[in-house]
Amino acid sequence: RHLEPGAEPLLPDERIVSAAAFAAYTQGIAAQALTPDRGTLQIGQVADAVWLSGNPIEVPATQIPELTVRATWLSGERTF
Secondary structure, eight states, rough: OOTTTTTOOGGGOOOHHHHHHIIIIEEEEEEHTOOOOOSSSTSSSSSOOEEESSSSTTSHHHHHHOEEEEEEEETTTEOO
């Protein structure tokens, strides 16, 4: 996101959709860290999670920064 309204994207040909970005930051990082019990929300997985005010995959990209955190969990324990 640029600080200047209307600014051109730096690398428009390298954009990815929100779902791919979130997969990279969840499943992708868990795979790189060799932690098969992390990265997805499934029974038996270690749960690090965040509950947001909206679905970042479904809202327009320009609205993602406006989403607020409602709750967070670390290893299955609520932290916020």
